[in-house]
Amino acid sequence: xxxxxxxxxxxxxxxxxxxxxxxxxxxxxxxxxxxxxxxxxxxxxxxxxxxxxxxxxxxxxxxxxxxxxxxxxxxxxxxxxxxxxxxxxxxxxxxxxxxxxxxxxxxxxxxxxxxxxxxxxxxxxxxxxxxxxxxxxxxxxxxxxxxxxxxxxxxxxxxxxxxxxxxxxxxxxxxxxxxxxxxxxxxxxxxxxxxxxxxxxxxxxxxxxxxxxxxxxxxxxxxxxxxxxxxxxxxxxxxxxxxxxxxxxxxxxxxxxxxxxxxxxxxxxxxxxxxxxxxxxxxxxxxxxxxxxxxxxxxxxxxxxxxxxxxxxxxxxxxxxxxxxxxxxxxxxxxxxxxxxxxxxxxxxxxxxxxxxxxxxxxxxxxxxxxxxxxxxxxxxxxxxxxxxxxxxxxxxxxxxxxxxxxxxxxxxxxxxxxxxxxxxxxxxxxxxxxxxxxxxxxxxxxxxxxxxxxxxxxxxxxxxxxxxxxxxxxxxxxxxxxxxxxxxxxxxxxxxxxxxxxxxxxxxxxxxxxxxxxxxxxxxxxxxxxxxxxxxxxxxxxxxxxxxxxxxxxxxxxxxxxxxxxxxxxxxxxxxxxxxxxxxxxxxxxxxxxxxxxxxxxxxxxxxxxxxxxxxxxxxxxxxxxxxxxxxxxxxxxxxxxxxxxxxxxxxxxxxxxxxxxxxxxxxxxxxxxxxxxxxxxxxxxxxxxxxxxxxxxxxxxxxxxxxxxxxxxxxxxxxxxxxxxxxxxxxxxxxxxxxxxxxxxxxxxxxxxxxxxxxxxxxxxxxxxxxxxxxxxxxxxxxxxxxxxxxxxxxxxxxxxxxxxxxxxxxxxxxxxxxxxxxxxxxxxxxxxxxxxxxxxxxxxxxxxxxxxxxxxxxxxxxxxxxxxxxxxxxxxxxxxxxxxxxxxxxxxxxxxxxxxxxxxxxxxx
Numbered sequence: 025x026x027x028x029x030x031x032x033x034x035x036x037x038x039x040x041x042x043x044x045x046x047x048x049x050x051x052x053x054x055x056x057x058x059x060x061x062x063x064x065x066x067x068x069x070x071x072x073x074x075x076x077x078x079x080x081x082x083x084x085x086x087x088x089x090x091x092x093x094x095x096x097x098x099x100x101x102x103x104x105x106x107x108x109x110x111x112x113x114x115x116x117x118x119x120x121x122x123x124x125x126x127x128x129x130x131x132x133x134x135x136x137x138x139x140x141x142x143x144x145x146x147x148x149x150x151x152x153x154x155x156x157x158x159x160x161x162x163x164x165x166x167x168x169x170x171x172x173x174x175x176x177x178x179x180x181x182x183x184x185x186x187x188x189x190x191x192x193x194x195x196x197x198x199x200x201x202x203x204x205x206x207x208x209x210x211x212x213x214x215x216x217x218x219x220x221x222x223x224x225x226x227x228x229x230x231x232x233x234x235x236x237x238x239x240x241x242x243x244x245x246x247x248x249x250x251x252x253x254x255x256x257x258x259x260x261x262x263x264x265x266x267x268x269x270x271x272x273x274x275x276x277x278x279x280x281x282x283x284x285x286x287x288x289x290x291x292x293x294x295x296x297x298x299x300x301x302x303x304x305x306x307x308x309x310x311x312x313x314x315x316x317x318x319x320x321x322x323x324x325x326x327x328x329x330x331x332x333x334x335x336x337x338x339x340x341x342x343x344x345x346x347x348x349x350x351x352x353x354x355x356x357x358x359x360x361x362x363x364x365x366x367x368x369x370x371x372x373x374x375x376x377x378x379x380x381x382x383x384x385x386x387x388x389x390x391x392x393x394x395x396x397x398x399x400x401x402x403x404x405x406x407x408x409x410x411x412x413x414x415x416x417x418x419x420x421x422x423x424x425x426x427x428x429x430x431x432x433x434x435x436x437x438x439x440x441x442x443x444x445x446x447x448x449x450x451x452x453x454x455x456x457x458x459x460x461x462x463x464x465x466x467x468x469x470x471x472x473x474x475x476x477x478x479x480x481x482x483x484x485x486x487x488x489x490x491x492x493x494x495x496x497x498x499x500x501x502x503x504x505x506x507x508x509x510x511x512x513x514x515x516x517x518x519x520x521x522x523x524x525x526x527x528x529x530x531x532x533x534x535x536x537x538x539x540x541x542x543x544x545x546x547x548x549x550x551x552x553x554x555x556x557x558x559x560x561x562x563x564x565x566x567x568x569x570x571x572x573x574x575x576x577x578x579x580x581x582x583x584x585x586x587x588x589x590x591x592x593x594x595x596x597x598x599x600x601x602x603x604x605x606x607x608x609x610x611x612x613x614x615x616x617x618x619x620x621x622x623x624x625x626x627x628x629x630x631x632x633x634x635x636x637x638x639x640x641x642x643x644x645x646x647x648x649x650x651x652x653x654x655x656x657x658x659x660x661x662x663x664x665x666x667x668x669x670x671x672x673x674x675x676x677x678x679x680x681x682x683x684x685x686x687x688x689x690x691x692x693x694x695x696x697x698x699x700x701x702x703x704x705x706x707x708x709x710x711x712x713x714x715x716x717x718x719x720x721x722x723x724x725x726x727x728x729x730x731x732x733x734x735x736x737x738x739x740x741x742x743x744x745x746x747x748x749x750x751x752x753x754x755x756x757x758x759x760x761x762x763x764x765x766x767x768x769x770x771x772x773x774x775x776x777x778x779x780x781x782x783x784x785x786x787x788x789x790x791x792x793x794x795x796x797x798x799x800x801x802x803x804x805x806x807x808x809x810x811x812x813x814x815x816x817x818x819x820x821x822x823x824x825x826x827x828x829x830x831x832x833x834x835x836x837x838x839x840x841x842x843x844x845x846x847x848x849x850x851x852x853x854x855x856x857x858x859x860x861x862x863x864x865x866x867x868x869x870x871x872x873x874x875x876x877x878x879x880x881x882x883x884x885x886x887x888x889x890x891x892x893x894x895x896x897x898x899x900x901x902x903x904x905x906x907x908x909x910x911x912x913x914x915x916x917x918x919x920x921x922x923x924x925x926x927x928x929x930x931x932x933x934x935x936x
């Protein structure tokens with residue numbers, strides 16, 4: 025997964041020892057091909073270096089003489105003495121185990137398994153205790169054990185099934201109390217018995233031997249603790265008891281996933297850590313069998329280069345320089361397998377080349393003066409970087425974030441390596457592309473074409489860095505207007521607490537720093553404000569992006585406000601989540617997007633990323649939607665309410681339409697209609713998902729679901745047709761960040777019917793305990809079926825929606841001729857229509873149909889009238905009649921206006 029964000033990962037900063045193999049020359053590009061071949065007073069092969077640069081004259085002289093050994097030495101001398109040029113930063117400044125383990129060819133993917141320390145088991149029975157505070161406070165509830173060295177010995181660690189010495193987690197809490205937990209699940213997996221479950225074993229075996237990333241003797245152990253209800257941990261200690269015939273070194277990692285000991289095997293475990301320790305060939309830069317798919321991609325991107333290079337810069341310890349140079353030249357030797365023109369410079373394609381070169385340039389600026397950098401290694405690295413630049417200039421990919429990364433790296437290469445003759449083309453190529461790319465990567469409304477909040481955040485942040493880099497080097501960037509639009513798209517979708525809604529392949533991430541950087545760069549006070557800096561609060565609360573197919577409603581911009589997002593978006597990294605809702609209120613997400621976990625074939629990741637069931641929408645016939653199908657969203661924005669709507673043809677068997685009315689009191693009414701393309705019975709499953717700590721409960725009879733978070737806000741989900749749906753709480757998953765996954769509950773409402781059908785649902789947030797008293801009762805609309813017009817009694821209020829052509833229809837004590845009505849004792853909200861009657865008397869009557877209208881009458885007699893295309897008028901033949909016998913003051917769209925009385929009615933505004 026591409027991202028230029030820096031991962032916060034705990035590292036053990038222990039000096040590493042590695043003596044790399046002798047550097048190999050890049051086979052795909054000869055010395056003559058790089059330095060040029062001079063024959064009879066002319067270049068037979070043109071050099072890739074610009075010998076007109078004064079410092080390179082000695083290199084050119086040696087090349088003309090055919091003395092490439094001397095040319096290499098002179099080239100190294102040149103770079104060692106060259107003044108510093110800005111090299112850019114690293115994609116990652118920390119990485120799990122990079123300093124201690126990567127030099128030993130032990131590699132961990134991502135941050136799901138974070139190295140803590142190595143403990144010793146044996147000889148004989150041993151009890152060890154490790155400080156794992158960083159693991160627990162980072163939200164990880166499990167641990168993973170793996171052999172540090174490839175040897176013939178086995179460490180056997182007592183499991184929870186053992187009578188004594190069970191794995192124990194001792195937690196010291198903020199109040200000084202101590203809590204002791206024992207593993208709820210523990211097991212080990214064995215490569216030699218890939219389908220065997222060891223969950224009942226009393227001893228957890230840990231071993232590794234042989235060449236390559238694993239052998240039939242490899243065994244890894246996993247532990248999981250239940251941390252539900254635990255908070256305020258100030259110290260955490262893990263105690264393990266085990267035995268070995270000799271001293272056995274065991275690596276301890278924090279683990280960010282849940283598992284079940286009764287089903288876990290080698291075959292169904294997607295693994296993130298492998299060891300080539302002791303293998304003379306080291307990494308083969310390929311994906312080991314059973315590893316996450318990203319393993320193949322992240323290792324060749326050299327995410328470990330930052331930690332190693334920065335540690336060398338900090339300490340001057342040549343071990344780190346020697347290690348990194350050895351890994352770079354080993355990569356060149358092993359991965360130089362493509363065509364002779366591109367070779368290692370293009371291994372695995374553009375996003376991987378971009379990340380790798382980005383890291384190599386930054387590392388080279390630190391390593392170029394190292395005594396460990398030989399002339400041979402130096403030229404091998406420069407050859408590969410040169411070919412990579414040629415590749416990055418011409419390669420094309422349809423992914424916006426990948427092309428951005430490609431051209432950003434090309435720009436850095438062009439600035440950092442003016443000695444390369446091609447650099448004079450790289451710079452303008454990159455600048456031109458990056459200045460126009462925003463138009464290609466966004467829709468006309470400013471929304472991003474990849475349907476993922478995580479990639480959007482990284483994409484925007486990278487543009488901040490690109491523009492700042494250009495400015496420092498006197499390069500003009502001409503697309504600030506489009507970048508501003510993209511920033512506002514991020515801003516409008518951001519939760520009131522500053523975090524992103526986590527749609528698509530994303531986690532729950534803080535967006536504020538990105539918005540703040542954008543605000544500072546673009547001098548945009550609204551972006552700065554939402555980013556947490558001083559600025560100007562946005563004047564709007566709702567936002568529609570019709571081209572991107574996203575609509576957002578919010579009550580305001582503080583963490584205590586409410587928020588709802590409706591989407592029918594599509595693009596790279598999107599999920600089949602058309603017309604999904606994410607809802608937030610009073611400090612937390614209450615109906616969340618459940619994240620992505622990883623790109624692996626793990627069943628949990630597949631469910632999260634590739635099923636419609638894992639999202640807050642409706643799945644048809646157990647089939648995932650096609651997010652590229654036709655669809656649209658709409659928004660009507662009124663100061664008192666928002667009406668979001670949309671449709672999707674993502675389910676081939678039935679069109680799904682959804683309408684969401686936000687209420688002034690802070691809730692939402694959701695109406696769904698399913699229109700099948702045939703007359704057979706279909707299964708419609710409406711799902712609502714909660715985070716892992718929500719503790720939802722299903723009430724029999726009403727079939728309402730209420731959450732019970734430990735503190736703060738909660739939500740009630742109340743269906744209108746309790747007797748017509750099959751309701752159940754089901755087990756799902758929640759992934760708040762990449763490579764972490766937790767168990768989570770969701771509620772499912774299922775109808776199996778032929779023909780058109782509807783779901784109507786109240787979503788009611790509360791600042792504290794969820795409201796269990798609210799009821800939703802369906803009201804008859806004459807003989808009109810609910811898929812043409814639906815009416816509900818919601819507590820003391822009434823709600824109506826017309827799916828069909830507008831007509832005057834009666835329901836309960838009301839008659840209405842518009843599209844949407846919500847009325848209670850003190851307010852009337854309506855979309856469309858001219859007349860609202862209650863008990864036969866007009867409470868709102870307009871000579872012409874209104875677009876949107878809200879009438880709210882305060883206890884002090886103030887009447888607030890809000891709507892689109894309303895103007896002040898007291899002409900009783902043209903103005904809207906409003907029942908308000910106690911009216912003392914009228915505000916029209918916030919401005920005081922005169923009004924005229926006529927009995928119990930007042931006249932103050934007209935619909936133009």
